[in-house]
Amino acid sequence: MYRYDQYDASIVETRVEEFRDQxxxxxxxxxxxxxxxxxxxxxxxYLQLHAYMLRVAIPYGTLDSRQMRMLxxxxxxxxxxxxxxxxxxxxQYNWIxxxxxxxxxxxxxxxEMHAIQTSGNCIRNTTSDQFAxxxxxxxxxxxxxxxxxxxWSTFHPEFTYLPRKFKIAIIAxxxxxxxxxxxxxxxxxxxxxxxxxxxxxxxGGGMGRTPMIAPLIREFLPAEDYLSYLEACxxxxxxxxxxxxxxxxxxxxxxxEIGADEYxxxxxxxxxxxxxxxxxxxxxxxxxxxxxxxxxxxxxGLSDDLDLADPEFRLWVEQxxxxxxxxxYAIVTISLKxxxxxxxxxxxxxxDLMADLAQRHSFDELRVTHAQNIVLPHVKKxxxxxIWQALSDAGLxxxxxxxxSDIIACPGLDYCSLANARSIPLAQKIAERFASLxxxxxxxxLKLKISGCINACGHHHAGHIGIxxxxxxxxxxxxxxxxxxxxxxxxxxxxxGPGFDEDGVVDAIERTxxxxxxxxxxxxxxxxxxxxxxxxxxxxxxxG
Amino acid sequence: xxxxxxxxxxxxxxxxxxxEGWTRHVEDAVEVGEHGPALIAREEAARRVxxxxxxxxxxxxxxxxxxxxxxxxxxxxxxxxxxxxxxxxDPATGSWVI
Amino acid sequence: MVEALRFRDDAVHEExxxxxxxxxxxxxxxxxxxxxxxxxxxxxxxxxxLALIEISFPTFRxxxxxxxxxxxxxxxxxxELRAAGDVLIDxxxxxxxxxxxxxxxxQPLDQAAVEQAIGRYAFSYQKAADGRAPVWxxxxx
Numbered sequence: 001m002y003r004y005d006q007y008d009a010s011i012v013e014t015r016v017e018e019f020r021d022q023x024x025x026x027x028x029x030x031x032x033x034x035x036x037x038x039x040x041x042x043x044x045x046y047l048q049l050h051a052y053m054l055r056v057a058i059p060y061g062t063l064d065s066r067q068m069r070m071l072x073x074x075x076x077x078x079x080x081x082x083x084x085x086x087x088x089x090x091x092q093y094n095w096i097x098x099x100x101x102x103x104x105x106x107x108x109x110x111x112e113m114h115a116i117q118t119s120g121n122c123i124r125n126t127t128s129d130q131f132a133x134x135x136x137x138x139x140x141x142x143x144x145x146x147x148x149x150x151x152w153s154t155f156h157p158e159f160t161y162l163p164r165k166f167k168i169a170i171i172a173x174x175x176x177x178x179x180x181x182x183x184x185x186x187x188x189x190x191x192x193x194x195x196x197x198x199x200x201x202x203x204g205g206g207m208g209r210t211p212m213i214a215p216l217i218r219e220f221l222p223a224e225d226y227l228s229y230l231e232a233c234x235x236x237x238x239x240x241x242x243x244x245x246x247x248x249x250x251x252x253x254x255x256x257e258i259g260a261d262e263y264x265x266x267x268x269x270x271x272x273x274x275x276x277x278x279x280x281x282x283x284x285x286x287x288x289x290x291x292x293x294x295x296x297x298x299x300x301g302l303s304d305d306l307d308l309a310d311p312e313f314r315l316w317v318e319q320x321x322x323x324x325x326x327x328x329y330a331i332v333t334i335s336l337k338x339x340x341x342x343x344x345x346x347x348x349x350x351x352d353l354m355a356d357l358a359q360r361h362s363f364d365e366l367r368v369t370h371a372q373n374i375v376l377p378h379v380k381k382x383x384x385x386x387i388w389q390a391l392s393d394a395g396l397x398x399x400x401x402x403x404x405s406d407i408i409a410c411p412g413l414d415y416c417s418l419a420n421a422r423s424i425p426l427a428q429k430i431a432e433r434f435a436s437l438x439x440x441x442x443x444x445x446l447k448l449k450i451s452g453c454i455n456a457c458g459h460h461h462a463g464h465i466g467i468x469x470x471x472x473x474x475x476x477x478x479x480x481x482x483x484x485x486x487x488x489x490x491x492x493x494x495x496x497g498p499g500f501d502e503d504g505v506v507d508a509i510e511r512t513x514x515x516x517x518x519x520x521x522x523x524x525x526x527x528x529x530x531x532x533x534x535x536x537x538x539x540x541x542x543x544g
Numbered sequence: 545x546x547x548x549x550x551x552x553x554x555x556x557x558x559x560x561x562x563x564e565g566w567t568r569h570v571e572d573a574v575e576v577g578e579h580g581p582a583l584i585a586r587e588e589a590a591r592r593v594x595x596x597x598x599x600x601x602x603x604x605x606x607x608x609x610x611x612x613x614x615x616x617x618x619x620x621x622x623x624x625x626x627x628x629x630x631x632x633x634d635p636a637t638g639s640w641v642i
Numbered sequence: 643m644v645e646a647l648r649f650r651d652d653a654v655h656e657e658x659x660x661x662x663x664x665x666x667x668x669x670x671x672x673x674x675x676x677x678x679x680x681x682x683x684x685x686x687x688x689x690x691x692l693a694l695i696e697i698s699f700p701t702f703r704x705x706x707x708x709x710x711x712x713x714x715x716x717x718x719x720x721x722e723l724r725a726a727g728d729v730l731i732d733x734x735x736x737x738x739x740x741x742x743x744x745x746x747x748x749q750p751l752d753q754a755a756v757e758q759a760i761g762r763y764a765f766s767y768q769k770a771a772d773g774r775a776p777v778w779x780x781x782x783x
Contacts (some may be wrong), residue, residue, distance in 0.1 A: 027591075038703065160705065
């Protein structure tokens with residue numbers, strides 16, 4: 001994975017000192033909260049319900065054991081011994097003190113980590129496919145491109161005060177494992193007929209108050225025009241994105257209001273001009289970065305055989321272990337969704353364990369998924385059983401990847417000052433209702449996503465079953481949505497009808513899945529049954 | 545009743561106006577009445593509190609109970625981590641919040 | 643009271659800045675003020691007439707002026723480019739990188755703090771309007 005050179009290190013370290021200075025100006029009163037807020041946000045520091053919250057960037061979801069151990073140490077030293085992995089492949093600490101924030105950033109900088117631009121109206125962490133470099137279906141590893149993007153977007157002087165936040169995702173396969181179409185800019189690396197690398201560019205997706213699937217703006221963008229084109233996309237947005245209304249300021253609104261064709265026309269015009277400025281780095285820079293992402297030194301000729309005599313091990317392999325492009329290897333997903341646990345949370349001890357396993361068994365690499373799980377990307381099949389046992393001892397071996405209890409849930413009203421309702425207790429109740437692994441496996445792939453408010457950090461619009469928490473006359477209420485998808489078959493969930501209280505929505509989900517079982521064809525996923533039979537039968541089943 | 549709440553600037557801790565200063569214990573919060581807005585403006589300007597605001601609360605035998613669940617969660621801690629709650633050994637904490 | 647900070651050696655331009663509409667209607671104005679919602683490209687045909695362009699930042703959160711500045715510099719404008727309005731110390735470095743060479747903040751800025759802010763980052767990742775070599779150029783000569 002990428003390693004900082006003197007320039008990267010200098011930039012991050014300078015930022016630490018700049019922030020230290022800004023914090024001391026805030027604490028001394030030289031700066032008001034109004035002036036300080038956008039600055040602390042640009043270092044990922046929120047003021048949440050209980051304390052300051054720090055969101056640490058994990059660029060394109062990739063980290064090594066040294067970094068994971070540092071995240072664990074920060075949790076112990078400055079927080080309450082745990083952390084939360086987010087739907088943008090980042091990590092959050094919930095109990096940070098402002099006076100400690102500069103020191104935390106200094107500690108993180110020693111392992112090439114930072115919290116730069118993880119909040120604020122700027123370009124955020126670029127996310128990517130958690131199976132990058134390991135999956136057979138990718139055209140190329142997307143992460144060198146993500147790293148180029150990280151550098152280009154860091155402290156970009158023109159785009160630091162955008163109308164609103166800006167999120168980019170990049171994948172390199174037809175299967176979309178990063179919800180790419182639901183980003184402000186989504187990029188898919190492809191090859192054209194001549195075999196040259198380029199990008200499909202989608203602009204104007206997003207969730208939140210007005211969810212939209214990004215339309216295609218450019219069918220094929222040659223690799224050498226990458227950053228110039230993105231610069232043009234951002235410049236058009238910066239100039240014309242709405243600034244009168246915070247709820248209408250995302251690029252999806254601009255693209256929707258002027259239309260994809262007009263947006264494309266403006267971008268292409270600007271791109272022709274930007275291309276003359278020479279802002280694209282030379283191929284040598286791409287090659288330098290790509291060298292860090294060369295395939296690890298896999299062993300050749302390893303067997304793909306696995307002893308699956310242990311039934312619990314077998315269940316875990318079937319559910320949580322994916323095929324690797326190298327024979328004899330596998331991709332492991334570590335579930336952070338134990339039944340009754342808090343989705344996406346890990347204790348410092350669990351983080352240390354995952355670091356150890358990565359170092360010993362996965363070429364010292366881990367990934368964070370947007371579904372709030374952790375991946376060990378390059379594991380020898382021969383090591384799977386030992387890994388599984390270690391994970392089991394630590395409560396990290398729940399065999400529920402993509403099953404109904406593999407819930408995406410935002411922190412909700414338990415932590416977040418924006419929330420209208422709690423999401424975690426609901427996730428726990430749902431998981432407990434469906435705790436039986438047999439029942440879950442019978443239901444099959446069922447992506448359930450919960451947001452505690454309209455900001456949709458829990459991606460509820462993209463859930464096969466989605467839940468939105470609302471405030472109904474001072475009490476928590478939950479709307480149920482069906483039929484969303486964040487994969488390459490992107491679709492937005494539809495609200496079923498009146499909302500429910502917490503117990504009511506769990507019962508409604510039960511009725512929904514029983515309806516699915518009643519009408520499905522053999523092997524048909526919930527989402528496909530819903531798309532085949534339509535909304536009405538499910539609405540009928542839910543409301544009677 | 546009306547009480548004032550905010551966060552401690554340095555630590556981010558949830559605090560409540562107790563008549564003389566900012567306390568971490570909601571049960572010591574006092575009625576701020578019509579002076580509330582002026583009070584919190586003064587305190588914020590002096591940096592003794594960050595982002596303060598006034599809320600409704602019900603006066604109970606155990607002190608003020610904020611009207612909105614959000615502020616009750618702020619007072620006690622996340623409902624899903626009782627070990628991190630203020631007064632974690634108080635079994636009534638859960639029902640007080642929810 | 644407004645403190646102006648200039649990073650130019652030439653004399654301060656004495657003519658007052660007129661509005662964009664007025665400028666486009668007049669043939670003798672040499673200074674124009676652009677509001678944040680006005681299109682900088684309207685000035686491109688007239689850059690040789692201009693000695694001063696002032697770009698408004700009504701609130702520091704309104705970042706349109708950064709694009710406006712770069713567009714004007716990219717079009718070849720070499721006169722004074724002034725950021726006026728809600729300009730705080732933490733925006734100054736970005737403004738210089740986008741091509742501003744004068745600041746007219748609503749609240750006075752300390753000269754030493756401005757210089758520290760501008761010089762703080764030894765390296766920048768991107769090419770912008772300030773002629774600074776981006777990191778990728780330093781890496782590959």
